[in-house]
Amino acid sequence: MSWIRFVRLNQVIEELSPTASITQIKRAWDNFEDKISLVSLLSDEYPMNNLGQKKAIKWVANYYEVFDDEIENYVNIYGDIGEGIYFFDENGEDSGYKLSRIFALLSMDCSRIESNTYRVFCHEFGNMSALEKKWFLRYWIRKPRTGFGKRNVIKLLAAIYGKRQKDVKRHAMFNTLSTVVECYEAGEEPASNLSYGNFVKPMLAKALPKSKWPRNKVIEYKYDGARYQIHKENDKVIIFNRKGVVVTNQFSDVCETVSNWDQPNFIIDTEIYPITNKGTPEKFQKMNVRFHSKDHDVAKMRCPVKLAVFDCLMFEGNSLIDETLKTRMEYIKKFPNQAIREENPDNSIPFYSTAISENFEGIMVKDLNGTYEPGKRSTNWIKYKPPRVELDVVITGARYGEGKRSGFMASFDIAVDDGDGSFINIGAIGTGFSDMDFLALTNKLKPLVTGYEDETHKLLPRVVLEVTADLVSKNEQGTYGLRFPRLIAIRDDKPVSEINTIDDVKGMI
Numbered sequence: 001m002s003w004i005r006f007v008r009l010n011q012v013i014e015e016l017s018p019t020a021s022i023t024q025i026k027r028a029w030d031n032f033e034d035k036i037s038l039v040s041l042l043s044d045e046y047p048m049n050n051l052g053q054k055k056a057i058k059w060v061a062n063y064y065e066v067f068d069d070e071i072e073n074y075v076n077i078y079g080d081i082g083e084g085i086y087f088f089d090e091n092g093e094d095s096g097y098k099l100s101r102i103f104a105l106l107s108m109d110c111s112r113i114e115s116n117t118y119r120v121f122c123h124e125f126g127n128m129s130a131l132e133k134k135w136f137l138r139y140w141i142r143k144p145r146t147g148f149g150k151r152n153v154i155k156l157l158a159a160i161y162g163k164r165q166k167d168v169k170r171h172a173m174f175n176t177l178s179t180v181v182e183c184y185e186a187g188e189e190p191a192s193n194l195s196y197g198n199f200v201k202p203m204l205a206k207a208l209p210k211s212k213w214p215r216n217k218v219i220e221y222k223y224d225g226a227r228y229q230i231h232k233e234n235d236k237v238i239i240f241n242r243k244g245v246v247v248t249n250q251f252s253d254v255c256e257t258v259s260n261w262d263q264p265n266f267i268i269d270t271e272i273y274p275i276t277n278k279g280t281p282e283k284f285q286k287m288n289v290r291f292h293s294k295d296h297d298v299a300k301m302r303c304p305v306k307l308a309v310f311d312c313l314m315f316e317g318n319s320l321i322d323e324t325l326k327t328r329m330e331y332i333k334k335f336p337n338q339a340i341r342e343e344n345p346d347n348s349i350p351f352y353s354t355a356i357s358e359n360f361e362g363i364m365v366k367d368l369n370g371t372y373e374p375g376k377r378s379t380n381w382i383k384y385k386p387p388r389v390e391l392d393v394v395i396t397g398a399r400y401g402e403g404k405r406s407g408f409m410a411s412f413d414i415a416v417d418d419g420d421g422s423f424i425n426i427g428a429i430g431t432g433f434s435d436m437d438f439l440a441l442t443n444k445l446k447p448l449v450t451g452y453e454d455e456t457h458k459l460l461p462r463v464v465l466e467v468t469a470d471l472v473s474k475n476e477q478g479t480y481g482l483r484f485p486r487l488i489a490i491r492d493d494k495p496v497s498e499i500n501t502i503d504d505v506k507g508m509i
Contacts, residue, residue, distance in 0.1 A: 003097040005031070006038065007135045010146055015450065018152045018421060022159060029160055035185065037099040040178045041139060043153045046103060048246045049140070051110040052292065056081055056141050059113060063122050064088075079446035080145060082138035089130040097127070106139055142245070145447060147462050150244075151497040153177050157184070173200055173374045194267055194314040194321065196233040199244035201375030202269060204498065205364060205383040207390070208507060210348075213382060214367035218325065219348055220341040222361040222383060223308050224284045225273025226493060230258055233265050243495055250290050253300050254307050263334060269311035271339070274303050281359045284489060291493070310339040310364075313372060325380070326368040343368070352384065361385055377501070389469040389482065389508050391416065392491065392499045394461040396423060398445055401430075401438070408438035409445055413456065414465065414485070417501045423461055424502050426480050432467075432487030441490065464491040464499060472508040480505050 009028060013021035025042075032038045040046050057075065061068045074084030105124055108117045128136060138144045154172055158165040161184045171180045171190040175198060183190040194200065227242040228251075237255045239248045248255055254272060274282035274290075286303050293299035312331040313321055320328050332338070342351055352363045362385035370380030393414040401410030411430040415423035433441075444463055451458040466489045469482035480502070 002094075003099055003102045004094045004129070004132060006041070006099055006102075007132050010135050010144065011131070013148060014146050018148065018155075021146070021148055022152060022156045025156055026159055032099075034099045035181050036178045037103040039153060039157075039181045040103060040176075041099070041106075041144075042148055042156075043150045043177045044142060044144070044243075044245075045150075045176045045178055047107045048249070049106065049108060049110045050249060051141060052294070053081055053141050053143075055110065055113075055294065056137065059110070059118060059121060060085065060125075060137070062113065062118075063125060076443060079443050080138065080143065081141065082134040082136075082145070083447055085137055086130050086134035089133055091129050091133075094129045095124075095127040095132055097124075097132075102136065102139075105136075145462065147460055147496070149495060149497065150177060151495075157181065169375065174198055194319045196231050196236070196265070196267070197238055199229060199240045200267065200313055200321070201244070202227055202229065202242055203373050203375070203381060204377040205381035206377055206379055206504065206507070207384070208379065208382045210384075212379070213348075213365050214369070216326075216344065216368045218329070218341050218343045218366050218368055219345065219351055220310055220339045220364045220366065221308075221355045221358075222364050222385065223271040223273040223339070224281055224361045225271045225305070225308075226284075226287055228254075228270050228272050229267065229313075230254075230270055231267050232258055232261070232263070235259055241493060242498075243493065249296060250299070251305070252296060254305065257307065257337075261336060263315070265314075265316050266312060266335075267314040268309050268332075268335065269313060270337075271308045271310065272305050273308065275306050277304070279306070307337045308339040309335045309337050310341075311372065321372045321374065324369050324371060325366055328372070329368070356386065377504070389472055390488065391426075391467055391469075391482075391505070392494060393426065393465050393467055394423060394496050394499050395441075395445065395459060395463045395465060396425060396461055397428075397456045397458055398441075399456050405435075405438060407442075408435075409442045409457070410438050412441070412465070414467065414482075415461065416505055417499055419501050419503060424480075426472075426505060427482045427485060429465070429467055429482075429485040429487060431485075437487070437490060461496055464494045464496060465489070466491050466494075472505055474509060480509075 013024055016024060057068055057071045061071045074088050075081050078084040078087060110117055154168045155165060158168045170192055174192050174194060175190045180190050229240045231238040237258050238246060239251050241247045251272060274286035276282055289299050289303035312328055315331045320331060345351055355363050365382040365384055367380045393416055395412045396415045397413030398409040399411045400406060401408055411428055413425055413428050415425045418424045445459055448460040448462050449457045450460055465487060467485050468488050469485040471483045473481050473483055
């Protein structure tokens with residue numbers, strides 16, 4: 001199937017719910033000859049190209065021979081670079097490209113504009129229509145804005161190939177989804193074992209009261225950083241973020257540290273967190289320097305980090321996922337840079353108090369009898385923080401502010417997952433945001449508007465926030481809400497599939 005037909009499909013599903021998108025793609029499935037490229041694009045499984053939006057703007061501005069500011073204005077007006085160029089460019093003639101050709105373009109290393117890659121980009125980009133350019137640019141900077149993602153690709157594949165969703169999930173734990181499709185098309189069963197370079201979805205924790213803590217447990221400091229999975233095979237090291245995106249270049253200092261370890265082959269679960277010049281923990285927001293800086297050497301100086309190893313999924317080629325934490329602990333302890341922990345303490349509160357006094361987030365309580373459950377928010381891991389509610393939520397609606405904020409969306413309806421792919425609103429939030437946060441969110445949310453009612457812009461659920469509140473309440477109608485919610489962070493690093501569920505909210509009352 002041609003690239004333009006894929007583009008038109010994206011135009012349709014951009015406005016649909018995930019369930020309706022699955023139906024639409026399923027209808028068109030047999031028209032796709034290159035299913036591998038199709039699934040790779042839909043699930044965002046293609047190599048990092050060392051390109052962010054700022055660099056993309058520069059490349060595009062150079063192509064059109066205009067100033068960067070002119071392209072930036074279109075981005076600010078229309079909310080993203082793809083939509084901006086769609087209205088900037090006037091070419092209506094389609095390119096006739098195949099998906100495989102686009103996949104190759106999207107996979108090129110764009111580190112330097114003074115390279116052959118830029119010349120290839122200009123030639124191929126110039127042959128595209130304005131609509132093709134819109135979707136190429138969105139996929140190029142890894143923000144297609146369809147809200148589809150891996151979770152829904154798994155549902156799609158289960159429906160198409162007559163599989164149980166849990167079986168497809170299991171296969172996707174150990175393989176890329178394009179590999180899963182390749183095996184299904186050949187009538188083969190995908191491998192279900194760990195290997196170097198194959199990302200495994202991380203296990204997630206729940207917040208539970210002390211009465212539900214396991215008896216046989218280990219407690220660890222909870223680090224205010226970002227989750228990373230590190231793979232090592234002899235002298236080769238790959239670092240994945242929690243979405244499965246390769247971010248090795250952002251952490252060359254961590255790579256160098258890990259490559260010098262004695263252990264030759266492994267997959268470990270870690271936290272990388274920012275520190276002060278004295279080595280004490282910094283606020284999570286400092287990590288933005290690492291996420292968004294063009295110059296990795298400058299980023300390393302401005303945001304020094306530490307690594308904490310807290311789990312081991314594979315050691316010397318042997319998978320440990322189905323082993324208990326007690327067994328995994330024998331391997332975890334072989335590594336340097338251990339998370340600070342204590343096994344079966346008589347009293348957990350002194351350990352917790354020490355963690356808080358040293359500026360850590362709190363503690364993790366882990367069941368020593370529990371196995372590693374990839375991609376699941378499991379009671380095998382429990383997070384325990386100071387007595388405030390903290391949730392990952394998605395924005396579903398927005399209202400413009402008043403006075404100096406009248407030009408920004410400044411109040412947001414927030415929701416959690418109902419456990420079945422839909423969302424349940426739990427209130428609104430408008431505090432804890434800086435003016436730059438309001439500007440950034442307004443630009444992110446404008447293209448996601450689906451309707452307008454009661455002075456509220458209804459939005460596709462795409463943007464994740466981490467919020468805190470005094471407590472969870474429940475009214476006489478059985479509706480749940482947050483008391484005095486406040487923003488902690490805009491979480492561009494977290495997919496919507498990882499937000500909290502309504503069951504999590506109920507457990508916080």
